[in-house]
Amino acid sequence: MTGTLDLKALRITQGDKLVVSLTQQVAPGEVLTIMGPSGSGKSTALAAMMGTLSAAFRWEGQILLAGRDITTLPPHKRGVGLLFQDDVLFPHLSVGDNLAFALPPSVKGRAARRAAINDALDQADLSGFAARDPATLSGGQRARVALMRTLLARPCALLLDEPFSRLDASLRVQIRSFVLSRVRSEGLPAVLVTHDVEDARAAGGPVITPLGEPVSI
Numbered sequence: 001m002t003g004t005l006d007l008k009a010l011r012i013t014q015g016d017k018l019v020v021s022l023t024q025q026v027a028p029g030e031v032l033t034i035m036g037p038s039g040s041g042k043s044t045a046l047a048a049m050m051g052t053l054s055a056a057f058r059w060e061g062q063i064l065l066a067g068r069d070i071t072t073l074p075p076h077k078r079g080v081g082l083l084f085q086d087d088v089l090f091p092h093l094s095v096g097d098n099l100a101f102a103l104p105p106s107v108k109g110r111a112a113r114r115a116a117i118n119d120a121l122d123q124a125d126l127s128g129f130a131a132r133d134p135a136t137l138s139g140g141q142r143a144r145v146a147l148m149r150t151l152l153a154r155p156c157a158l159l160l161d162e163p164f165s166r167l168d169a170s171l172r173v174q175i176r177s178f179v180l181s182r183v184r185s186e187g188l189p190a191v192l193v194t195h196d197v198e199d200a201r202a203a204g205g206p207v208i209t210p211l212g213e214p215v216s217i
């Protein structure tokens with residue numbers, strides 16, 4: 001189910017320092033970009049949405065996803081998918097088994113699970129790659145498998161933590177447009193953390209700091 005990601009007066013502090021202050025709605029298919037210098041709180045904001053915020057922080061506010069209050073739910077119950085720069089595939093599993101790992105238990109039976117995996121590979125232009133060893137894939141192919149693995153878990157929102165920063169320039173453009181087109185076609189609200197102005201422009205949504213100040217790009 002898709003729906004809006006609603007950050008309601010989310011405030012995170014460390015001691016007396018305000019690290020995150022966000023009141024923002026992210027519509028299905030929209031990308032909210034968070035930019036700011038190193039140490040400014042970008043990853044902390046994502047951790048709060050993911051449910052992995054360190055106990056070193058104090059927080060208040062509410063996070064709603066598709067009308068459901070997920071503020072205090074554990075990460076696996078939030079329906080939030082994460083894609084990050086060092087997203088690695090399990091090296092001892094085939095590409096297909098890497099994807100199978102992400103499939104929810106609701107996809108039952110060998111045939112249905114295999115069909116879901118093949119469908120994901122087709123969508124990523126990787127038809128016939130199920131038996132491949134991840135080590136034999138290019139960087140772009142690995143990035144597409146990592147995205148499909150995240151999407152196969154059927155998230156209701158997608159968090160993107162500098163997912164393109166390790167890719168070289170031409171691959172970056174290609175994978176970025178693949179990820180953004182998937183966000184739009186799946187109608188997922190997404191939050192992108194990046195240092196790259198081109199990423200922010202391509203995302204096409206609002207661009208703010210972790211303190212909710214608008215950034216002009």
Ligand SMILES: Nc1ncnc2c1ncn2[C@@H]1O[C@H](COP(=O)(O)OP(=O)(O)OP(=O)(O)O)[C@@H](O)[C@H]1O
Pocket residue numbers: 014019036037038039040041042043044045054056
């Ligand atoms: N687990 C933690 N425990 C205590 N302090 C932390 C923890 N993680 C981050 N911090 C501190 O919180 C502040 C925000 O860090 P955060 O990682 O969110 O910044 P960032 O904007 O994501 O930086 P970068 O661009 O370098 O990834 C920093 O002062 C950092 O030192």
